[in-house]
Amino acid sequence: xxxxxxxxxxxxxxxxxxxxxxxxxxxxxxxxxxxxxxxxxxxxxxxxxxxxxxxxxxxxxxxxxxxxxxxxxxxxxxxxxxxxxxxxxxxxxxxxxxxxxxxxxxxxxxxxxxxxxxxxxxxxxxxxxxxxxxxxxxxxxxxxxxxxxxxxxxxxxxxxxxxxxxxxxxxxxxxxxxxxxxxxxxxxxxxxxxxx
Amino acid sequence: xxxxxxxxxxxxxxxxxxxxxxxxxxxxxxxxxxxxxxxxxxxxxxxxxxxxxxxxxxxxxxxxxxxxxxxxxxxxxxxxxxxxxxxxxxxxxxxxxxxxxxxxxxxxxxxxxxxxxxxxxxxxxxxxxxxxxxxxxxxxxxxxxxxxxxxxxxxxxxxxxxxxxxxxxxxxxxxxxxxxxxxxxxxxxxxxxxxxxxxxxxxxxxxxxxxxxxxxxxxxxxxxxxxxxxxxxxxxxxxxxxxxxxxxxx
Numbered sequence: 227x228x229x230x231x232x233x234x235x236x237x238x239x240x241x242x243x244x245x246x247x248x249x250x251x252x253x254x255x256x257x258x259x260x261x262x263x264x265x266x267x268x269x270x271x272x273x274x275x276x277x278x279x280x281x282x283x284x285x286x287x288x289x290x291x292x293x294x295x296x297x298x299x300x301x302x303x304x305x306x307x308x309x310x311x312x313x314x315x316x317x318x319x320x321x322x323x324x325x326x327x328x329x330x331x332x333x334x335x336x337x338x339x340x341x342x343x344x345x346x347x348x349x350x351x352x353x354x355x356x357x358x359x360x361x362x363x364x365x366x367x368x369x370x371x372x373x374x375x376x377x378x379x380x381x382x383x384x385x386x387x388x389x390x391x392x393x394x395x396x397x398x399x400x401x402x403x404x405x406x407x408x409x410x411x412x413x414x415x416x417x418x419x420x421x422x
Numbered sequence: 423x424x425x426x427x428x429x430x431x432x433x434x435x436x437x438x439x440x441x442x443x444x445x446x447x448x449x450x451x452x453x454x455x456x457x458x459x460x461x462x463x464x465x466x467x468x469x470x471x472x473x474x475x476x477x478x479x480x481x482x483x484x485x486x487x488x489x490x491x492x493x494x495x496x497x498x499x500x501x502x503x504x505x506x507x508x509x510x511x512x513x514x515x516x517x518x519x520x521x522x523x524x525x526x527x528x529x530x531x532x533x534x535x536x537x538x539x540x541x542x543x544x545x546x547x548x549x550x551x552x553x554x555x556x557x558x559x560x561x562x563x564x565x566x567x568x569x570x571x572x573x574x575x576x577x578x579x580x581x582x583x584x585x586x587x588x589x590x591x592x593x594x595x596x597x598x599x600x601x602x603x604x605x606x607x608x609x610x611x612x613x614x615x616x617x618x619x620x621x622x623x624x625x626x627x628x629x630x631x632x633x634x635x636x637x638x639x640x641x642x643x644x645x646x647x648x649x650x651x652x653x654x655x656x657x658x659x660x661x662x663x664x665x666x667x668x669x670x671x672x
Contacts (some may be wrong), residue, residue, distance in 0.1 A: 241518040245493050274543065290537055339619055341545055341588070344642065345425040345672045347460060362672040364425060368500055368545045398500045407520065409462065 230420065231266035233293075234258040236275065236281055239404065243272045243303065246406035250417055263292040264326045268272050268419070272406075273305025277329070277371070278317020294322055299357075299422045302400035307393060308371055308402050309380040316362040323398060324398050327390065347402070348391045351380040355399050355418050356392065363411040365391070365403035374404065425570035425672045426636045426664070427467035427643035428657060429621060430650040432457055434487060434503075439651070451650075453483045454492050461650065464571025464657040468672055469495065470591070470645060472524065473503035474566070475578065480504050483515045487558050492518020500591075502550055511538050515546060523591055525550040529571055529578075532585060547589075548621075549582040553608075554595040560608060575608070576615050582669050583616045589617065590643065593623040600629020601649070609640035621645050629655055629663045636669045 230247055234240065236254045241291045247254045247270075254270075256265060271293065273280070284290040294299070294336040294393075307320045321329070345364040345408045350356040372389035375382060381392025383402070395401045399419070405412035424594060428614055432439045434454045458469050486487060488501050501514045502523025509524045528535050538547045552567045553560045553575040560575035579590050592612065594605035603620045611621055622641035626632065632644050649655045664671045 239520075241516060242520070245518060247497060249496070274545075276543075317506070334617070339617055339642070342424065343545060343589070343619055344427055345531060346423070367424075404498075407496065409497050413496060 229255070229267045231255045231257060231263065231268065231298060232270045232272060233263060233281060235289065235291060235412060238276045239304070239406065242404070243270060243406045245414070246416060247420075250386065250413065250420060252420055255353070256365055258289065259285060260288045260292040262297065263289060264334050266298065266299070268298055269296060269300045270419075271300065271302040271306035271400075273303055273307075273309065274368075275305050275320065276317060276411075277305065277308060277314040277413075278319040280305065281317070281321060284309070285320075290322060295325065297397060298340075299419065300398045301355075301383050301419050302393075302398075303406070304362060304369060304404055306367075306401060307390075307400035307402050308373060310393070311373050313350055314371060317342045325373070325376065325378050325395060325400075326372045327393075329371050329373050331371050332385065335388075337387045342372075342385045343368045346383050346385065346403075348381045349394070353380045353392075353394055354422060355394065356380065357418060358414050359411055365405070365408040367391075367399070367403045367413060423670055425467070425670050427621075427644040428465075428524070428632070428660060428671065429468045429470055429643050431470040431472065431623070431645050431647045432651075434471055435649065442475070446646050454487070455494050457651070458491055458495050458499070460502060462495050465672065466497065466657050467660050468643070469496060469499040470566045471503075472500050472523070473501065473535065475503075481510055481513050484510060485517045485586070488514045488517035488519040500548055501512050502548070508534070508541060511542060511547075515542060515603065515654045521546045521548050521589070522572070523548045523550040525552070529562060529573060531565050535582055535585040535587055537639060538586070538618050541566065543577075544586050544588035547587050548591050549579065549587040549589070550591045550593070552593045553594055563595060567593075576611060579612055580615050583618050587618065589619045589621065591621040591623060594625060597625030598623070599623055603627070603631040604640070606638050606640045606645065610638060613640060615648060619643065626655075632660060632664060633667050633669060636664070670672055
């Protein structure tokens, strides 16, 4: 049985992530204990919530240090991706800085609805996390803030402007979309992560 | 660009799927989880489960339904029907629902929308509105479309947006069950009034009705029930049709 630890911090989508892992034959461990987090084989950092309050919680509990120093495969989802960046406009808060990227709010001037909600396509680079996907796969997004394109971007999506939908740097990976809610294509990504 | 969504709606009563034609005469169409799973595999983009059971233990019923669905289904889903308090919403979300639909309770107590959006985020709060055009004015109805209210549709959805709702699910009672197409004019007007996504419901009877809705850019998503449940328009066939007609769908 592959061991996956999920970081527990009151994120809205934790139940969905746990169920998705169970469907793939994984028994996930849910914890907010920094020691257990540090010693995990693989970590998933889910996220639906507000950046400022979540960063406060992560710092107060020292989960932030455990994440920054983690050396095994790590997958951030949605807010998880944004908190792995340098700074977020949401709550004007300094984040974990794993990726040297700023997180900004989608502009409303271009007539597009914010949040960006629904299924959108991802242009994927070659990466073990993204192998086996169909051409221009669709994934499910719900977010009002986005990470800018950077050297660590391995997936991009367009919503009025191009933004980062998948990030990777060494052992750290993250998706802006919700693989746990993205049907078969999302399951492929979770499976790729489980089998890394 | 973000795809237009196709959303089958499953009315659930005492654990079984039913669909009222014009909100009356219920017909049985199976197990909600099995049906939902089938839709997900067919390429449905989202699911809506409306629990219409009359029960004293509503919260328990909602929790059970959300959990059963979330365990089996890997696309987003909304739970609605009798959501009356912040605790109901909390239970639905904790058990794996992605969004909750609030209808009558929001009309009775609009503050519920502010509280819900603040506690859980706008993205998971859907305002469900049933309305009927009476002498040229769209009047909001509650209690499954049986009770006319004092509220006018457009001002109500504007108010709901200001209170933090993230999405509107609009059912035209005039179109529901007719199979003559969606209430495009009302939806276009609503799109002028609010900036949040709109889900059109009521009136779908043929594939062309979905094309007309999306060509007019009147909604972000289309919801239907019986045409899917009874196999009149299979989801894959509808999606293929929309794709060949240049509507962006998954």
